Structure formats: C-alpha cells, structure tokens
Amino acid sequence: MTISIDPQKTSNESLQPKGWLRYFSFSLDHKVIGIQYLVCGFLFYLIGGTLASAIRIELASPMSDFMPRDVYNQVLTLHGTIMIFLWIVPVVNGAFGNYLIPFYVGARDMAFPRLNAVAFWLIPPSGLMLVASYFVEGAAQAGWTAYPPLSITTPQSGQIIWILSVLLLGGSSIFGGINFIATIIKLRRPGLKLMQLPMYCWAMLGTSLLVVLSTPVLAGTLILLSFDIIAHTGFFNPVLGGNVVVYQHLFWFYSHPAVYIMVLPAFGLVSEILPVHARKPLFGYTTMVFSIMGIVVLGLVVWAHHMFTSGTPPWMRLFFTIATAFIAVPTGIKFFNWVATLWGGKISINSAMLFSCGFIINFVFGGITGVALAQVPFDIHVHDTYFVVAHFHYIVYGGTVFIIFSSIYHWFPKVTGKMLNEKLGILHFFITFIGFNLCFAPQHWLGLNGMPRRVAEYDPQFQLVNQISSLGALLMAISTIPFLINVFLSVRNGKDAGDNPWNALTPEWLTSSPPPVENWEGEAPLVEEPYGYGKEISEQK
C-alpha cells in the first residue's frame, strides 16, 4: 500500500519514455492511455472486420462452400466477441473517456492513474487470448452470447479460454468505470458545477454506472458457466437439473445495459461534435442530462425483451415490452435535440460533421426497428432472424462506429497537432455510409422473410439479396483504406492544426496541440459555458 503518490515521478516527462515508445510503456498519463486504447482497439477492429468479411463471403452463396459449418460458427463467435469487447467498449469508453474526461473536469489526470493503466494493460493479453482461443482444438462456437446448453455441449477448451478472456475484459471495464465515476464526481475543478460539464461527462457518468452495476453480474454468470464446463456442475445444464433460462436472465442483465454502454458514450461524443461544427449551443442541455439518466435507469430493467421466445410468462412480456417502449422517449428527446442543434446553424460540411449526420440517420433507423422488436408479436416473428442482425448493426455500427470515426476526425488535430485530409475523409465517409446501408438495409427484408441468423447455409431464394449485402460489406472493407492512408499521411506531413482549429469552446481546445503532460501550463481554465456559441456569434455582430 503506497501512501505517498508522487505525480512528479509518475507523469514527469523526464522519467517517461518519449516519442512513440511511451505508447508501449506502463504510462500513467491519461492521454497516452487513451491513445493506447484507441490504437489497440483499432487493431482488433481490423481483425474483427476481416472475420466479418469472411462471414459475408460465405453468405454470398447459399451453400457452405467457403468454410465448413463449424468454422463458420467459430468465426461469427470471434467476430461478435472481438467487435464488442475489444473494439467498441474499450474505444468508445476507454479511449475517448480517458483522453477527454480529465480535460472536461479540469483535472491533470484521472482519479486513479495506476488503476487506469492496469485497466488498459488487461486488454492486449486478453485480446490475444481470445484470438488464440480460435486456434486451439475445439474453438468457441456458441456465439458472443455463449448460451448454454450449446456452450456446454460443444468442444470446450476454446470456450474456457473465451470465458477467461471475457472475464478479464470485464474486469478492465469495471476498473475503468470506477475511475470515471470518481474522476467526474470527485475530481472536478473548484467552481465547476455538475450542470456546466460538457455532455460527454454525463454520458460517461451514466455509462460507468451501468458498467459498475451490471458487468459484475456477467462475471458471476460466466464463473458459473465455467463451473458447468470444467467441474460438470449443473447450473445451466437441464440434464443435471439446471435451468438455461437463468443463464439468459443473468446474461442479459449485463448484455442489455452493454448496448447502452456501447451507445451512450457515442451520444455524448456527438453532443460535443455537433455544436462545434454547427456553431450553435447544444439544444436542451438539461433534457439531455435527464434523458441520459433516464436511459440508465430504464436500461437496467428491460433485459428480458431478448427472451420473449424463452418461455417467458405473459406478465413478464407485458412489463418488459412497456419498459422497452419507454426507452424510446429519452432517446427520442436526444434525437430531436441533435436535430434542433443543427437547425439554423452555420453548418460546416466536413468529415466529422458528415459522420455525425450519418450517425443521426442510421441511429434513428436502428432505434425504430428497436421499438418494433420490443413488441412481443413482432419479436416472436423475427426472433433469431437477420432482422435482429440488421437492427443491432444499425445501432452499434451505424451508430457507435460512425461516431468513433467522427470523433477521430474531430479530435485528431488535438492529439497530433496535424489536420486530417478532408478530401480523403469525405471519400471515407461516403464509401462507409453507402457500404453500410447496402450491407445492412437488405438484411431487414431477409429477416422479415425468415432467414435465420448464425447459419452458414440458407434457402437459395435469398441469394440475390445476400449478394447485395456482401457487396456492401466489400465497400465497408474498402472504406478502411482511405482512412488508414489519411491517418498515416497526416501524421507525417499533415497541415499544422494550431491549438484550436475548430474554434471550439470546450476545455480541451484551450491548451496546446498536442497537450502538455498534466494538460495545462498553470491552472486549468474554468469553462462555465462549454456550448456558448450563440454568444460568440452575436458578439461578432
């Protein structure tokens, strides 16, 4: 137990490796950790994307000709797990949270810098373990949900490594959540009120509450599942008197909030980006805060809408349908607030803005199918079909991943001091947007017509639509190329950005680009109106 914490020693430049080497060190600087999360997550995104391409190649023809059926199951399991636990959750929480939250609360670092570094360094080993689980005999093939009895009866060594890896990633997530809550509540600069915080802080506070309350339940569930696999207990094994529905309840108690863990931070980030590029204050700040907290509370009591076909009793169906439909209210408030923020603004059409607008369009579509899926009769019709796949990807790819790219275009100048190339950025946006919609919009039709998900073979009548979808996936894969070229070219010889290229008002832009260690020369600025753009315009008049 150390009593004296020495910030000079822990974050002083002279004692830390310099240049790119610091990204491979146990650095305690929140900005370094943020970039570590982002780059590490992006590498796993490339792996997960390759697996997604393999799935779409397989589905271009009705027969399982590209890979055998069990390999298909293993590939989709790995794709889901990598994309959720190693790309979206770490990047949208860990990367942007670590980079931005200390600036927003006017602090020099996170509340617990060591815990922060530990939380990051849990990710690469567990990620490698997850990838390695594919190469052992009997790789995990029960999907990212790992439903028993499938996960108990299929070959087990891969499943056990999978469980261990997800447990470590859950631990990393909990440590991160504790850190964010403490930073936002306790580490605010004196004089900065809660209702003056940029919206991303509120989003991260809500997200971290969900992480702390629900992730441990997943951990406990997976421990019980591993008991079933290793020690042959019967918690979830009906043959031994167990109950598979208990697993589903416990699993979705985490995994439905996990959807909000993936999308709430994106709500926060888009609320930072839109006002800057529309030169208008964020519309309805207070309602935004209350809708985030409303989503947090409701998000914890809607999990059983994933289980309408699991013999759920009628009262439960009724309760969870109504509770789920209620989530549309705070989400709708947020949607209209974003549109109202854009309304009458001085909008600059750049890559960050385009990706944010793409997010709004995709997300409202995914939200509407979400409300539809909450209705029991409809859900029973499309349960476990491609409709669910399409809905889910409209939320996490069309929603969150679009915002991750938007945020990279928005904050790249702050992190590196260089601008990204706008032409390549706009090209990246259009290929991604067209490819994404081409890939996932047809899947609604496939699902409504009864094509089941997670099966390598399908009825030949679906072939044409599946090929259109695969073409979209190809475009999505291609869209990564202009992005990577853009990043590598701009890091080397991009245009100098200056400290505040967007003339933004949030605190991270009030320091140099890239920011110094400990964030500010001298005292942290007190930003009472992070979205005071209207004033600025009227003053100019």
Place this chain on the structure above:
Amino acid sequence: MTTLDSSKEIQKNNSEVNETHEDFRMFGLITFLIADGMTFAGFFAAYLTYKAVNPLPDGAIYELELPIPTLNTILLLVSSATFHRAGKALLKDKNSDSQKWLFFTAFLGIIFLICQLFEYFHLPFGLTDNLFASTFYALTGFHGLHVTLGTLMILIIAWQSRINGGRLTSQNMFPLEAVELYWHFVDGIWVILFIILYLL
C-alpha cells in the same frame, strides 16, 4: 512531491501551483464494493430463482446443520467489532493495542475459514451432486474467497502497524479504514447469505 498530511486531504505541491483535492480513495473503494456486491446479487438471484422454479429430486432436500454456520455468523460479527476497536486504538495512537486487535480479528477470520472447511467435509453432498449442492458450494466458496483475501489484508496491515517503521499510524489511517470497510462488507454479505441459504 505529494505527501499525505491527513487521511482526509492529499496535498499536491507542484513547483508552480499548489493544488489540493479531497482524498477519494475511499470513494473508489465504495464503488468497487458496489460492483462486488452486484456479483453476489447475481448469485443470490440465481439461487432464489432455482429455489422457486427448479424442484429438486427426492433425496436432494437436506436439513442443514445450523450450529457451525451460527457460530460462523457470531465469529464474523465479533470480528467486525474487534476491527472497530483496532481503529479506535490507532486513532488514540495506541499502536500496539491496535495491532493486538488486528491480530485477534485475523484470528477470528481464520477460525471462520476452518469452521467452514470442517462443515464442507461433513456435509452429506458434494459439488456436483445436484443443483442445490452446486449453488451451496458456489455461494459459500465465493464468500470464503472474500474472507481469505480479507484475512490476508488484515495480517498485512497488522504488520504495517508495527511501532518502529510501520506505515500505519493515526496520521495515515487509510489502509485500516479501507480494509475495515471491506471486512464489514464481507460480514454483511455473510449475514444475507446465512439467511438465504440456511434459514429460508
């Protein structure tokens, strides 16, 4: 250089700026304990659901012997009190008294674990016999793991409260306060577990 002037304030003396902020380590610990409590909540929810919807086969319904778990409950409750005495003694700078109370608390923890193991060896069922047996061992085992970790931490801070060169003083109460909160948490979980598993 940061020095801990009191347990409530961390003072940060930079060369240019002089900033102080509250000590929020306890806040972080409480957040962690809420998370830990949710793990137990998940286990309890699973156990109660099983009890409600999964009828056990004949011969799998046991009358659990109450003397040992009751003794264990008393041991843990007493150990919470003795831990509290250790904190009070340390606050009055009576380090050796505090150390004695800490060792006594750890001793009670060890007795608890021995009783628990004794009970395990004399139960009429094993881990994989049936659903009740599995949940019984999972719940008590997970709690026992917490008691083991707690006992180790108490031994560590008892070592740290030694008079010459020990870190734990009335000026630096945090390690003791943190472990004490954790220990009370583990006690509280045991009381809930005792009611749900043995009495219901």
